Amino acid sequence: MSTDYQQARTALGARLRELRTEAGLTVRGLAAGCGWVPSKVSKLENGKQTATTADLDAWAAGVGRPEAAAELKGRLAGLESTYRSWRRQLAGGHRAVQDALGAQHERTAMFRGFSATVVPGIFQTPEYARSVLSRYADLHGVTRDVEAGVVSRMRRQEGLYRPGKRYRVLVAESALHVRICPRSVLADQLDRLMSVNGLSTVELGIIPLTADVRIAAGDDFWIHDDRMVIAETWHTEMWLDSAEDIALYAKVWDALATAAVDGRSAHRIIARARASLDLS
Incomplete structure (x- = not known):
């Protein structure tokens, strides 16, 4: 805590x-x-x-x-x-949680995000998002309105196609292999990730498993412009707006970014993870 x-x-x-x-x-x-x-x-x-x-x-x-x-x-x-307890937030349903994030999303022009565990929500397919939300719903014992949460999460992805927004996202290679969903769903998700990698609003960096890193991966987080950080732990979601906290997370993001590869190199890593699923 x-x-x-x-x-x-x-x-x-x-x-x-x-x-x-x-x-x-x-x-x-x-x-x-x-x-x-x-x-x-x-x-x-x-x-x-x-x-x-x-x-x-x-x-x-x-x-x-x-x-x-x-x-x-x-x-x-x-x-x-x-400090927003997941249990308390989810008591109001998944849609309420996702809508609150959506409101912050609308206010933000520049995103800097990091995910060590799963493909970030902004890039998720509906099926992958459904698997992710359902597993965490089970963890906290709140399983209602998952579908409404998925719809709200998908709505945020409209920002990917707005010229005024920018997404600088780091994903650990390990997240590409986490089977929190059926293999076929993960395959479609990795295809989706490769397609968004070419969007003009997206800068996607993959941190290879074998990369030399300046700092070890920790909690997933998103920096919204220079006004707020939203970070996740198992029991709570933290909405941090102090200058000190924002500066710290920006420093962490910069340190993680030094180990990431982008462009074609990132595409190759995603493609390799896709091929490893062996759906034949």
């Missing part, structure tokens, strides 16, 4: 503890009033568990300060606007 995220959660917990002690309540006393086990109160106060809005409403009421709920929810919103 990010240090910044944990610090923010700990700060929220400290405020919760302050409200409880000001009310003269023990941990057990507040827990009984809220209908919780005492360990939940302790976890929330010590930053070991992220509160829900319902938790904060109950806490404010339990300490006799219902007006404090708005303040507590403001703190939570600030925390979650940067």
Whole structure:
């Protein structure tokens, strides 16, 4: 978990503890009033568990300060606007997640992206996207409206054909071989990747498995102009807009780019991955 995220959660917990002690309540006393086990109160106060809005409403009421709920929810919103739990996001459905990304996409002219794990969404075929979204939906136990998520993801690809946009994308060669889908779907996906490699809006770099690298691959991320980075981990999606964070990810992208090949060299690597599928 990010240090910044944990610090923010700990700060929220400290405020919760302050409200409880000001009310003269023990941990057990507040827990009984809220209908919780005492360990939940302790976890929330010590930053070991992220509160829900319902938790904060109950806490404010339990300490006799219902007006404090708005303040507590403001703190939570600030925390979650940067670090967005996949479980919580997907509770609203895949379309909502994809539409939120689409809104940022519309605002962005220059993209710098990196993917070590799968072919990036902006280049995915519908069948490949369906496989990717379905696997991650299963992971988080939220499997509804995958099809709506696929449609929304495909809509973003219209940007590939707009002269005002630019996509500078780095993909690790290993991502070309990840069989998160049937082989026939992966074959079509690699064909698609070779076709977008020729678009005037796209600069595609492939980082060969055998390349000498300045930095090891980490989480997948996208830099939107110079205003925001959206990075992914297993449990959360981070929307980072501080100058320091943007500069760091730009430095990482530049370091990764030194190991990438493009043009015909990239095409050959993709073609080699395609041929290895042996669909005959």
